[in-house]
Structure formats: C-alpha cells, structure tokens
Amino acid sequence: MTKQRQKILQVIKSTKSHPTADWIYQQVRETMPNISLGTVYRNLGILKEKGEIIELNYGSSYSRYDGNPHPHYHFKCTKCERVFDLDIPVSHQLQNEVMNREGHLVTEHRLEFYGICKDCRN
Amino acid sequence: MTKQRQKILQVIKSTKSHPTADWIYQQVRETMPNISLGTVYRNLGILKEKGEIIELNYGSSYSRYDGNPHPHYHFKCTKCERVFDLDIPVSHQLQNEVMNREGHLVTEHRLEFYGICKDCRN
DNA sequence: CTAACTGCAAACGTTTTGCATTAAT
DNA sequence: ATTAATGCAAAACGTTTGCAGTTAG
Numbered sequence: 463m464t465k466q467r468q469k470i471l472q473v474i475k476s477t478k479s480h481p482t483a484d485w486i487y488q489q490v491r492e493t494m495p496n497i498s499l500g501t502v503y504r505n506l507g508i509l510k511e512k513g514e515i516i517e518l519n520y521g522s523s524y525s526r527y528d529g530n531p532h533p534h535y536h537f538k539c540t541k542c543e544r545v546f547d548l549d550i551p552v553s554h555q556l557q558n559e560v561m562n563r564e565g566h567l568v569t570e571h572r573l574e575f576y577g578i579c580k581d582c583r584n
Numbered sequence: 585m586t587k588q589r590q591k592i593l594q595v596i597k598s599t600k601s602h603p604t605a606d607w608i609y610q611q612v613r614e615t616m617p618n619i620s621l622g623t624v625y626r627n628l629g630i631l632k633e634k635g636e637i638i639e640l641n642y643g644s645s646y647s648r649y650d651g652n653p654h655p656h657y658h659f660k661c662t663k664c665e666r667v668f669d670l671d672i673p674v675s676h677q678l679q680n681e682v683m684n685r686e687g688h689l690v691t692e693h694r695l696e697f698y699g700i701c702k703d704c705r706n
Numbered sequence: 707c708t709a710a711c712t713g714c715a716a717a718c719g720t721t722t723t724g725c726a727t728t729a730a731t
Numbered sequence: 732a733t734t735a736a737t738g739c740a741a742a743a744c745g746t747t748t749g750c751a752g753t754t755a756g
C-alpha cells in the first residue's frame with residue numbers, strides 16, 4: 463500500500479460528493495504534486511477490485527466513485543448534477559423476484575433516481 | 585425525417601438486443617453503405633430527445649440503445665454481457681418514498697440487475 | 707532482492723464536432 | 732428558398748497502457 467494509494471483512498475472516504483477521477487486527482491495533487499492521473503486510475507481500479515470503493519457510471523460519460531462500498535441507492539439531480547446517497551432500505555426481495563420470474567442468477571442490483579434535488583427546487 | 589433516420593429507428597425497434605451505436609451502424613450500412621457513424625450518433629441523440637428510444641449506459645464504456653421507450657427494468661449478464669428486458673412491474677411507489685423521505689422531486693428511476701443469465705448458468 | 711508500483715506520454719475506443727454538400731419541406 | 736441533415740475527417744473526451752525508473756515489503 464503506497465502513499466499514493468493511501469491518499470487516494472482517504473480522499474474518497476472523506477467526501478460524500480461521489481467525485482470523478484479527475485476531482486480526486488486534483489485533490490491528491492494538493493499534497494502530492496507529482497502524482498499522475500494514470501496512477502489515480504490504476505488505484506481506483508485496484509480499490510474497486512478490493513471492494514473498498516464503488517464505481518458509479520449512470521447516465522454520463524465519466525465515472526464517479528463512492529467511498530461507501532455498502533449497498534445503497536442514489537439520487538442524481540439533473541440540474542446541479544450532484545449525486546446523493548439515499549437511506550431507503552435495499553431490497554433483496556427484488557432480486558428474488560427476478561430470479562423466480564426469469565431464471566437468471568441475480569447477484570446484485572442498482573437503483574438510481576433522477577429529478578430535481580431539494581436545493582434546486584427553490 | 586430522412587431515410588437515414590427512418591432506417592436507424594427501424595433497426596432499433598426491430599431488435600431486443602439493446603444494441604450499441606456501432607452495431608446499429610453496421611446494420612444500417614447493409615442497405616445504406618454510405619451512411620456515416622456520425623449520422624448514426626446524431627440521430628440516436630435526436631430519437632432519444634423525442635422519447636422514441638432510450639439510452640442505456642450502465643457499467644461499461646459504451647452506450648446501448650433500447651427501442652422500447654416504456655419504463656421497464658433490465659438484467660445484464662456479467663458473463664455474456666447481454667441485456668434482457670424484465671417484465672416485473674415498475675414501482676412508482678419507490679419514487680414517492682424518496683420524495684417523502686428526502687424532499688427531492690423525483691421524475692424517473694432506473695433499476696438494473698446483474699448476475700449470470702439463464703443460458704450462461706448451464 | 708524482488709515484486710509491485712510510479713510518472714510520463716502515447717494510445718485507445720467511443721462519441722462529438724466543423725465544414726462543405728445535399729436532401730427535405 | 733430555407734432549414735435541417737448528411738458524409739467525411741479531425742478532434743475531443745475519459746480512460747488505459749507500455750515502459751523505464753522507483754519504492755515497498
């Protein structure tokens with residue numbers, strides 16, 4: 463576990479903003495000016511493999527990263543583009559429904575809501 | 585509505601395979617050899633705006649397109665990469681739950697299941 | 707000592723764009 | 732006639748990779 467990887471993990475874990483790779487890169491660069499974007503991507507991949515973070519890539523050309531690897535749902539504001547965590551319960555029941563109805567083996571599901579967030583409504 | 589757009593729409597509407605832009609391009613090219621990939625992308629954008637098709641971009645670097653604009657859920661096989669339509673009912677109730685709990689205005693939601701499909705299990 | 711990781715820069719695959727030409731209404 | 736759409740090619744975008752040098756265990 464290199465200094466770079468530690469710092470990247472720390473940056474992701476200490477925000478709820480579901481940042482992009484580039485945002486993470488900029489953050490890390492403030493204390494490690496020589497880090498490269500390639501290293502950031504490589505480590506994001508490794509941390510994802512390890513299950514320490516989650517990659518989100520709903521409805522846009524770039525990925526966002528979530529330092530909370532626990533299953534949970536998201537809401538994305540189509541105006542300010544921010545992604546919010548939701549604390550509605552994760553339904554394991556839905557997966558069973560799909561398994562029973564369709565015969566596929568379901569191991570995971572993702573649920574994302576879209577609309578205008580609390581702040582942008584006003 | 586140009587011949588190109590008509591053909592593109594027809595190709596998407598007549599498959600359940602949730603094809604990529606390039607697959608659509610190859611299909612259209614069989615009858616219109618001079619069509620360009622740029623035209624395919626431009627028309628996919630327009631058809632999406634009009635609500636005639638849906639763009640899917642869960643968990644991969646390229647988008648897929650769905651000729652069924654009705655709200656419905658999907659299952660993606662992580663082995664063969666195919667995307668299946670599901671006919672479990674779309675829950676409007678879920679959106680209300682998020683609205684009431686969080687105060688966001690929810691206009692849409694997307695639900696995607698992952699696992700090993702019926703065919704790949706054997 | 708060795709295996710894993712780094713920074714750099716070039717390459718990649720998908721999508722978008724500018725532009726001069728052509729087709730649709 | 733006017734506006735919209737096309738084909739082509741180049742550019743843009745986020746991401747990945749090869750490589751030679753460096754660091755961690």
